[in-house]
Every structure is written in C-alpha cells, then in structure tokens.
Amino acid sequence: MxxxxxxxxxxxxxxxxxxxxxxxxxxxxxxxxxxxxxxxxxxxxxxxxxxxxxxxxxxxxxxxxxxxxxxxxxxxxxxxxxxxxxxNGERLRLVERKAAVGDYLVFSRASNGITAGKAYKVVDFDCDGGEFRDDDGDTRWQSHIAINRCKAYVLEPVSSVQSAPVEPSIADLIAITDGLTDVVAKLTRKVTELETRVKVTEEDVVLIESGVADEISALKQAAEPVKELTRDDMIERAKADVASLCTQSKGKYAYWEQGGDVTVEFVISREKRTVVALLRLAYIDTKKVYARGIAKAAPGDVFNSHIGRAIALRRALGLGVPAEYTNAPQPSEIRVGDIVEYEGYRVVLGPDGPAYLYTNGSAAVSSYVAKNGKLIDDSRESSEEVAE
Structure with a gap:
C-alpha cells in the first residue's frame, strides 16, 4: 500500500x-x-x-x-x-531501546556538550554512563541521568521490506475475463471442427462451456469492490481472534506447539502504550515464563488494548500477525469511554450530564475538553482491566 x-x-x-x-x-x-x-x-x-x-x-x-x-x-x-x-540523506528509524556499543544515538535535548538532533556513535559504556563520538570525531561523556534526561533514541537503518503481493485491479480482471472469452470462442470452433472426426455428445459440450462460464463468473465476483474494514471491525476481529486462540474457559488457556497447553496472562500499560502476553505451562505450579509477545502502539497511533492483545498473543505463540492489525485505521470520532489528552492531563470521556464536568479526570463527550483534546486511547476498558 x-x-x-x-x-x-x-x-x-x-x-x-x-x-x-x-x-x-x-x-x-x-x-x-x-x-x-x-x-x-x-x-x-x-x-x-x-x-x-x-x-x-x-x-x-x-x-x-x-x-x-x-x-x-x-x-x-x-x-x-x-x-x-x-x-545526511539516509532514512533511519527511531527506536526506544537500550543502546549497545557501536549503535548511533540521537538526543531530543542538548546537555553538557551534547547537541540535540546530532548523531553520536556509542564507543564505550560503564556503570556511570556512556562515551559517544560524533561524525567529526569529537567525544562526549554523559552520565546515565543525563542520557535519560536528554531522551536518547537508537538510530537503525530502515530495512527493505518485501512488497506485499499486488492485488489484481478491476481492469486486470476484466482483461483476464476478455481473454478467457476468446479462449471459449476458440474452443467452440475447435469442437465444431472435431465433430466430423470425433463423436462428441451435446452433453459434453454443455459441460465444457458451463465449466468455463463458472470461471468467468468467479472472476467477475472477484472484481467487485471489497468493503473497507472500519476500526470497529478490526477491534471486533481482534477480540474474536483472542477468544479463538484461548480455547478453554474464560479465555485463560491456549495451545503452544512447543509446550502444549499454556496459561495466558496479559500485562497492559496505558502509560507505555504496550501489551505483553506471557505464556506459562498449564497445570504446573511455577511462575516461569516460557514465551512472551509484545505489542506497542506506533508513534501517532491511538492505543487500543484489544488489538494489542491479539498482536502480543500471536507473537508469543509464534503465529503470524495479520497486516490489518498493524495497519488498522485510526478512529474517526470520539465516544464515551475514550481517553483524551488535554493540557498534559488524561481525561476519560463520559456521557453528557453534570456528573461529567471537567473534574476528577472526567469530562462529557460533547465538552470543550473532549473536542479540543487529543484522542490517545479508545480501548474503553476500566482501570481494573488495564494498568495505568
């Protein structure tokens, strides 16, 4: 796309x-x-x-x-x-992870000789901090406190992603249909020519033409416009996906090919915008985690814990993640239960009424705060279901 x-x-x-x-x-x-x-x-x-x-x-x-x-x-x-x-003309990805020697870092704030927005190569680490060298060969030493305060990102080259299979356009399908029609016409003429030498019953010809007609009908149906999935569609699909993967009661168990039945625990953080799926062997009294999968909302995307559960669980089970989950459309409107960010505060949207004036972290869905805040979470789950 x-x-x-x-x-x-x-x-x-x-x-x-x-x-x-x-x-x-x-x-x-x-x-x-x-x-x-x-x-x-x-x-x-x-x-x-x-x-x-x-x-x-x-x-x-x-x-x-x-x-x-x-x-x-x-x-x-x-x-x-x-x-x-x-x-310098190179496309690089900002990644929030622990840096290693040889990585390149970029800082969002300047501090003690560190220039914001300039790439620095990590040349050493110790218990107090790290040593960085810029493109000019100048070195800078920063403590861990300064590194955290300056908000460092690791720079990774943008890997070439294999293009997804190109879906045939309607024009392509029509061209295929037209070509198939020509094939039918040629076959019909060939049958007429062979009738003088080979006894072909009328029923056989009908079957041949019927089979080709079925293929043409299938191609025409494939050319029909496909309904675009909405965000609500993707959320419901993710819920059903998790329910089908967790096959036993209360959605607690799943089957892991490397270990049989496992218990599934989801750790959800609104603050970090992450969902982690933890797998432990079922029916064994142990807290050991045998596999885990992590889903993190991309910068600028609205966080949704249901889509995150489906992605994290599939990664923990070693299953592929459908592209629809990672490319889910963003919400087009705000609703009751959504969370918006307004002037540095997170506000839960409730129905219209005096109980949801802008107090105690709540606001009515039609309020000024709701309309002028930034939508950051449409999971619509209580704090008991999702960690802050």
Missing part, C-alpha cells in the same frame, strides 16, 4: 528532518495539516498548525502570511509523525 509522506523539520529533535504520514481524517487542535486544494489565502501544499475548530467543523489556523486567522473550510490531510528521520 502506497503511503504519502511529507518531510518536515522536527524541532523536538533538534530540527532534524522527520517523515510525517499524510492521513485523511478530521484534524484536532495542535496537529499539523497540509492543504491539498487551492484556496484564497492558503496555497496547495502549505503546512500549518490547527489552532481551533470553528462552527460546522471548520478549521482555524494561521494563513500563509502568518498574521491572520483563517476560518475558511478547505481540503487538507493531517500530518502524523512517523518514526522515520533523515540524516
């Missing part, structure tokens, strides 16, 4: 270039958008930041001059930050 990207400087990473995925959805306050149609005060391709949502969903932002507010409704795409950056 082709994905359009826009490359912009990311000031949170010292101004290095970062790839932003272009997504067609409604924008929220604080997000970057890119104009895709010519308007009175915004040229095509102009990138700006949403400052507010006006009446009838019209977007408020600064115009191209930078000194006027625009309320004109126009066509745009939302720019969602990916984990791909570009340094």
């Amino acid at each position: 082709n994905v359009n990207v826009t490359v912009l400087k990311d000031e949170t990473l010292g101004g290095i270039e970062r790839e932003y995925t272009e997504v067609k959805r409604k924008a929220r306050v604080g997000e970057r958008i890119k104009n895709t149609s010519q308007s009175f005060d915004l040229p095509v391709g102009y990138v700006t930041e949403v400052t507010g949502i006006g009446a009838a969903g019209m977007v408020e932002c600064y115009d191209a001059a930078g000194d006027e507010r625009s309320r004109a409704e126009f066509t745009y795409v939302v720019l969602e930050a990916s984990d791909i950056v570009r340094i």
Whole structure:
C-alpha cells in the first residue's frame, strides 16, 4: 500500500528532518495539516498548525502570511509523525531501546556538550554512563541521568521490506475475463471442427462451456469492490481472534506447539502504550515464563488494548500477525469511554450530564475538553482491566 509522506523539520529533535504520514481524517487542535486544494489565502501544499475548530467543523489556523486567522473550510490531510528521520540523506528509524556499543544515538535535548538532533556513535559504556563520538570525531561523556534526561533514541537503518503481493485491479480482471472469452470462442470452433472426426455428445459440450462460464463468473465476483474494514471491525476481529486462540474457559488457556497447553496472562500499560502476553505451562505450579509477545502502539497511533492483545498473543505463540492489525485505521470520532489528552492531563470521556464536568479526570463527550483534546486511547476498558 502506497503511503504519502511529507518531510518536515522536527524541532523536538533538534530540527532534524522527520517523515510525517499524510492521513485523511478530521484534524484536532495542535496537529499539523497540509492543504491539498487551492484556496484564497492558503496555497496547495502549505503546512500549518490547527489552532481551533470553528462552527460546522471548520478549521482555524494561521494563513500563509502568518498574521491572520483563517476560518475558511478547505481540503487538507493531517500530518502524523512517523518514526522515520533523515540524516545526511539516509532514512533511519527511531527506536526506544537500550543502546549497545557501536549503535548511533540521537538526543531530543542538548546537555553538557551534547547537541540535540546530532548523531553520536556509542564507543564505550560503564556503570556511570556512556562515551559517544560524533561524525567529526569529537567525544562526549554523559552520565546515565543525563542520557535519560536528554531522551536518547537508537538510530537503525530502515530495512527493505518485501512488497506485499499486488492485488489484481478491476481492469486486470476484466482483461483476464476478455481473454478467457476468446479462449471459449476458440474452443467452440475447435469442437465444431472435431465433430466430423470425433463423436462428441451435446452433453459434453454443455459441460465444457458451463465449466468455463463458472470461471468467468468467479472472476467477475472477484472484481467487485471489497468493503473497507472500519476500526470497529478490526477491534471486533481482534477480540474474536483472542477468544479463538484461548480455547478453554474464560479465555485463560491456549495451545503452544512447543509446550502444549499454556496459561495466558496479559500485562497492559496505558502509560507505555504496550501489551505483553506471557505464556506459562498449564497445570504446573511455577511462575516461569516460557514465551512472551509484545505489542506497542506506533508513534501517532491511538492505543487500543484489544488489538494489542491479539498482536502480543500471536507473537508469543509464534503465529503470524495479520497486516490489518498493524495497519488498522485510526478512529474517526470520539465516544464515551475514550481517553483524551488535554493540557498534559488524561481525561476519560463520559456521557453528557453534570456528573461529567471537567473534574476528577472526567469530562462529557460533547465538552470543550473532549473536542479540543487529543484522542490517545479508545480501548474503553476500566482501570481494573488495564494498568495505568
């Protein structure tokens, strides 16, 4: 699937270039958008930041001059930050993991000679910190405290991913059908020619033509447009997937080829946006974990614990993860039970009414907080089901 990207400087990473995925959805306050149609005060391709949502969903932002507010409704795409950056023309992936000697790091903050957004090679580690060398050969020594405070990312080359099989287009299927029709015509003529030499019954000809017609009908059905799955569809599919993999009562047990029946435990963290599936051998009094699988929401994606359970469990069992899970569409609206981030606070959305004024971490689904906050979690599970 082709994905359009826009490359912009990311000031949170010292101004290095970062790839932003272009997504067609409604924008929220604080997000970057890119104009895709010519308007009175915004040229095509102009990138700006949403400052507010006006009446009838019209977007408020600064115009191209930078000194006027625009309320004109126009066509745009939302720019969602990916984990791909570009340094010296090379595409690299930002990975949050423990660095090793030989890795390259990039820091989001400057500290004690460390420049934000500059690549440093790890040349040594000890109990106090690490030694880094930049492209100019200059070395810098930083303590573990400084490394954590500067928010370091490991840079990994973007590996070449094998392209998914290309689905035939409707035009291709029609061409195949037309070609098959020609084959049928030639076969019919051939049968007519052979009738003088070989006795072919009328029933045999009907069977041949019927078989080819069935193939043509199947191709035409395949050419019909396929209904695009919604996010709700993917969530329900993930729930059913977990239920089918956990074959016994209460969804606690699953079958692991390397060890037979295993108990399944999910560790879910809203803060880390992760789901971990832990497998332990069933019917044995032990806490030893024999296999685990981890799912982590990508930067810019809305976290959903149900999709995360399906991905983590499949990875723990050594099964393939369907592409629909990792490419699930983002939510198009907010609902009761969703969690939004507003001014640094996480707010749970409840139904309209006095009980859900913006107090104690709750707000009504139609409130200003809900409409202007950033949707970060649509799992719609209680705190007892999902860890904070």
